[in-house]
Amino acid sequence: MPANQIDTHNEPLTLYFIYDSHCPWSYATTPVVAELLQAFDYSETHLLHCAYFNGKNAPKPKQIEQVSALSSVEFSDAFKQANHKANSIKVANFMSWAQSKQADKEFELLQMIQQQHFVEANPFNTREDFDKLINQYKLSPSNKVFKDAISHEAESVLAGIAEIGEAIGTAAFPVLVMTQGDEAIFIDHSLYLSEPKAVVEAVRAELAALEG
Numbered sequence: 450m451p452a453n454q455i456d457t458h459n460e461p462l463t464l465y466f467i468y469d470s471h472c473p474w475s476y477a478t479t480p481v482v483a484e485l486l487q488a489f490d491y492s493e494t495h496l497l498h499c500a501y502f503n504g505k506n507a508p509k510p511k512q513i514e515q516v517s518a519l520s521s522v523e524f525s526d527a528f529k530q531a532n533h534k535a536n537s538i539k540v541a542n543f544m545s546w547a548q549s550k551q552a553d554k555e556f557e558l559l560q561m562i563q564q565q566h567f568v569e570a571n572p573f574n575t576r577e578d579f580d581k582l583i584n585q586y587k588l589s590p591s592n593k594v595f596k597d598a599i600s601h602e603a604e605s606v607l608a609g610i611a612e613i614g615e616a617i618g619t620a621a622f623p624v625l626v627m628t629q630g631d632e633a634i635f636i637d638h639s640l641y642l643s644e645p646k647a648v649v650e651a652v653r654a655e656l657a658a659l660e661g
Contacts, residue, residue, distance in 0.1 A: 460630030461492035467610055467624040468559075469501040470544070470573070471537040473508050475623040476563045477520035478638040480645040482625065485636075486556060488649040489627075496555055497610050498544045499622050500599060504536035520642040527570035538603075540573050542594040545602035554586060561585075627652065632659050 466482050468475035486494065513524055540562055547555045561582055565571040571578050576595040583590065593600050599607070614620045617635060625636035634655045641648040 460632075462489055463493040463495070463628045464489075464491050465495045465497065465613060465624070465626040465628075467497045467499055467613065467622045469499050469537050469622060470540040470559065470562050471502045471508070471535040471566060472623065473513050473516040473522075473524070473567070474638075476567055477516045477522050477642050478623045478625065479560060479563060480520075480522070481636075481638050481641045481648050482556070483560075484641075484645045484648050485625075485627070485652065489652070494556070495609070496544065496548065496559060497606050497613075498537070498541040498603065499610050500538055500541035500603060500607065501622065502535035502537040504534050504538070507533070507535040516642075519639075523568050525568045525570060528567050531570050531572070533572060536572070536574055538597065538599055539575075539579070539595055541603045541606070542596070542600040543579065543590060545600060545606050546590050546594050547588075548606075549602060550590075551586075551588065558582065558586065629656060629659060634659075 464482075464485060466478075468478065510529070513529060516522065517524060544555065544559065544562075547558050551558070562573065565581070566573060571581075573579065579590075579595070582588070613624070613626065617624070617626065617633075623638055625638050627634045627636060634652065636648065636652065638648075640651070
């Protein structure tokens with residue numbers, strides 16, 4: 450276990466992050482996830498793309514303004530001025546492929562995708578839009594990743610998201626949940642958007658309470 454990670458002694462920890470790669474709120478929550486991944490030793494990490502944006506909808510300018518005001522993530526002028534509907538289906542397929550083939554790189558890939566989307570205004574609508582990422586990480590995703598329909602692997606992820614949503618009573622996203630054994634901690638990401646590091650002490654206190 451890395452020296453900077455917290456040993457919880459008892460039951461193994463699992464982290465669940467439900468997000469959409471093209472969602473500004475998910476983008477702002479990713480730094481919170483990064484702090485959790487650095488601070489705690491997880492037996493499993495589940496990054497679950499909900500594929501909300503399907504080419505018929507897009508984040509509203511007011512939403513981007515709200516996220517900018519509450520967090521330190523960057524939105525370029527090129528992204529703000531882009532006049533297109535958002536479609537995250539290919540990224541959902543790509544991330545489900547990464548989960549099965551390159552799990553150790555999955556979170557880093559998500560960070561790079563968000564950087565390219567929100568700062569470099571990459572829509573990730575075509576296979577060519579993924580070339581920079583594929584070449585940088587020397588990846589070999591299958592052709593089905595770049596089809597317009599949700600892949601079978603991504604459908605399995607959506608089924609898992611539905612189960613979690615039923616358990617916590619909401620279909621909203623982004624969602625952050627940590628489990629320790631049979632106990633679950635729902636992490637309100639909105640409390641930590643301006644100061645992601647603060648989530649570590651809050652979760653540490655929650656875990657201490659569980660351990661009694």
